[in-house]
Amino acid sequence: MNRLQNEEIPGLSEVFQAQFRIGAAVNPQTLxxxxxxxxxxxxxxxxxxxxxxxRLHPESERYVFEEADRLMAFAESCGAAVxxxxxxxxxQTPSWVFEDGNGGAADRDRLLARMKSHIDTVVSRYKxxxxxxxxxxxxxxxxxxxxxxxxxxxxxxxEDFILKAFEYAHAADPGALLFYNDYNESDPEKREKxxxxxxxxLEQGAPIHGIGLQAHWNLFDPPIADIRAAIERYASLGLKxxxxxxxxxxxxxxxxxxxxxxxxxxxxxxxxxxxxxIFRLFLExxxxxxxxxxxxxxxxxxxxxxxxVRGRKNWPFLFDANHLPKQGYRDILQLVQS
Ligand code: GLA
Numbered sequence: 001m002n003r004l005q006n007e008e009i010p011g012l013s014e015v016f017q018a019q020f021r022i023g024a025a026v027n028p029q030t031l032x033x034x035x036x037x038x039x040x041x042x043x044x045x046x047x048x049x050x051x052x053x054x055r056l057h058p059e060s061e062r063y064v065f066e067e068a069d070r071l072m073a074f075a076e077s078c079g080a081a082v083x084x085x086x087x088x089x090x091x092q093t094p095s096w097v098f099e100d101g102n103g104g105a106a107d108r109d110r111l112l113a114r115m116k117s118h119i120d121t122v123v124s125r126y127k128x129x130x131x132x133x134x135x136x137x138x139x140x141x142x143x144x145x146x147x148x149x150x151x152x153x154x155x156x157x158x159e160d161f162i163l164k165a166f167e168y169a170h171a172a173d174p175g176a177l178l179f180y181n182d183y184n185e186s187d188p189e190k191r192e193k194x195x196x197x198x199x200x201x202l203e204q205g206a207p208i209h210g211i212g213l214q215a216h217w218n219l220f221d222p223p224i225a226d227i228r229a230a231i232e233r234y235a236s237l238g239l240k241x242x243x244x245x246x247x248x249x250x251x252x253x254x255x256x257x258x259x260x261x262x263x264x265x266x267x268x269x270x271x272x273x274x275x276x277x278i279f280r281l282f283l284e285x286x287x288x289x290x291x292x293x294x295x296x297x298x299x300x301x302x303x304x305x306x307x308x309v310r311g312r313k314n315w316p317f318l319f320d321a322n323h324l325p326k327q328g329y330r331d332i333l334q335l336v337q338s
Contacts (some may be wrong), residue, residue, distance in 0.1 A: 009325055012318070013043035015336055017052050019286040020271040021081060023293030025245065027301075028067050031074055036295050037323045039078040043219065044291050046083045046244070047071050047240065048303070055127040057118055060096055065125065072129060083244070083293060084126065084133040087119050088165040090151035091138070097118040111156045116168045123172035132242065132291070134181040134212055135169045136162050140193045142184055162197070163206050170207035178288075181212030181244050186222040186230040193235055202237065210240035216295065218249040218277075219270045224277050231281070235288040243282065245295040247316035248274055251305050256309050263315045272327035298323045 013022040023044030024034075030048075031038070038045070049055055050067040057063050075082045079205055100106045106114070111124055123133065141149040148154055153161045162180075169178050180198055184190045193212065200206050211234045217227075234241055250267050251257065261273075282289055296302045298319035305313050315321075318329040 009329075010333070012041040012329070015333060019283060019336070020289050021291040021293075022082060022206075023081075023291055024297040025085075025293065025295045026071060026074075026297070028070065030297065030301050031071065033300065034323065035074075035305045036076075036082075037297055037319060041319075042080060042297065044081045044083055045071060046085045046293055046295060048295070049092070051084055051122070052086060053089065053097070053118065056114075056122055060114075063121060068126075072094055072126065076129070082126070082130045083242070083291070084123070084130040084176075085244070086134040086137040087122065087169060088115060088135060088153065088161070089137040090149060090153060098156060105152075105156060108157050111153070112161070112164055115157075115165060116160070119165065119168040120172050121170045123169050123176065123324075127173040128175060130173075130176060131172075132177040132179060133169055133209070134244065135165050135178045135208075137181045138183065139180070140182055140190060140197055142190060144189060147196070163201060163204055166201065166206045166208050169241075177209040177240065178207055179210040179212045179242060179244070180208060181214060183214040183216050183245070185211075185213040185215070185234075186217075188226060188229065191226075191230045191233055195237070198234070198237055198239065208239070210242055210290070211237075212242050212244035214245040215243045216245055216247055216249075218252055219267065219274055220252055224281060227278070228281055231285050231288065235285065239290045240290045242290055243292040246292060247295045247302060247304060248278075249314055249316050251309075251314065253308065258309060258312050259268070261313065267315075268327055271315075272331045275328035276331040276335065279335055283335060285316075294318075299326075 016022050021044040022042055023046060024038055024042040025046045025048040027048045050071060098106055139149055166178055182194055229330060248271055250263055282292055294317060296317055299315040299317050300321040302314055302316050304316055318326055320326050
C-alpha cells in the first residue's frame, strides 16, 4: 500500500507554481481515464495527437475540430493552460498537402499557401486561448554531418519553410509564444544543429520565442552534463525553454528485452534518483524554463508501451498505473519543500 494516497498529497503544479508550469500530454481516452489526476496535478495540457495536421485537416477542404475542442473545454474547466502541438512536421501530415491533385507534387507556392491557410485557420480558432505553439517540429537531422532533415517541406519549399511557418503563426496570433521543438536535443552534435537553426531564424527576424526540448529520455541517457550544456546553449540565445515531452523510459534505447513485465525495485529507485537529478537541474535554470510537460501523466498509458518494442510495457512517469505517486514524485517534492 502506498504511504501517500492521492487526496493527501500536494498537486505537482501547485508545488512548482513559483517555478514553472507542469504539463501533461493527453488524448481522448486519458481525458476520461485520468481526469482527476490531470485536474489535480497539471496546469498545462498538450494534445498528444489531436492538434496535428492529419487530425485537424485530413482533406483539403475539411477540418475536424471536435477532439481538440473537447481538450480545450476540459483545460479551461480546470484552469489549465494549453500548449498547441504541432503546426508543421514531416510526420502525421496527410499526403494531399504535398500533391498537386494530378499525380504530381505541389509546387512551392501552393505548398506555402496551404501551410498559411492551415496555420491561419488553426491558430486563429484558438487565438488567445493557446498560450504557446510548437510551430515547427523536428526539422533538424539526426544524421551526422547533415543539418536539416530531408522532408517534403524542405524538398518542395526549401529551407525557409521554417521561417514562413513562424511568420504565419505570429500573424494569426501575435500573443502566442512560438517554439521550435525537437528530440535528441541534448546530444552535443544535434544541439549545435538546433542552435544554428534557431540562431539563423533570429538573424532573419523570425518571431520565435522559445525552444522546446522534447526530453524523451531514459534511466541512463542522456547524461545530466549534456542536458545542462543543452539548456545553457539554448538559453544563451535569449529564448524561453519549455520541456515539452518528458518521459523516462526504464530501458536504454537499444534494450529490446520483452520479458520485463513489472518494474523492479532497482528500476524504480534509479528512476526516482534520475527524476530528482533532472528536476534539480530544471530548478537551477528555472529563470529560463517556463514549463515542464510530461508526455503522458501516469503509467497506465504511455506511447512507450509500444515503442520501440511492440507490446512491451513501460513505466516512465511519476504516477503509477493506479495514479498513485511513485518514489520519484516524493523525491522531487523534497527539492522544493526542504
Ligand atoms: C514526437 C512528437 C510527438 C509524439 C512523439 C511520440 O516526439 O513530437 O508528437 O508523436 O514523437 O509519441
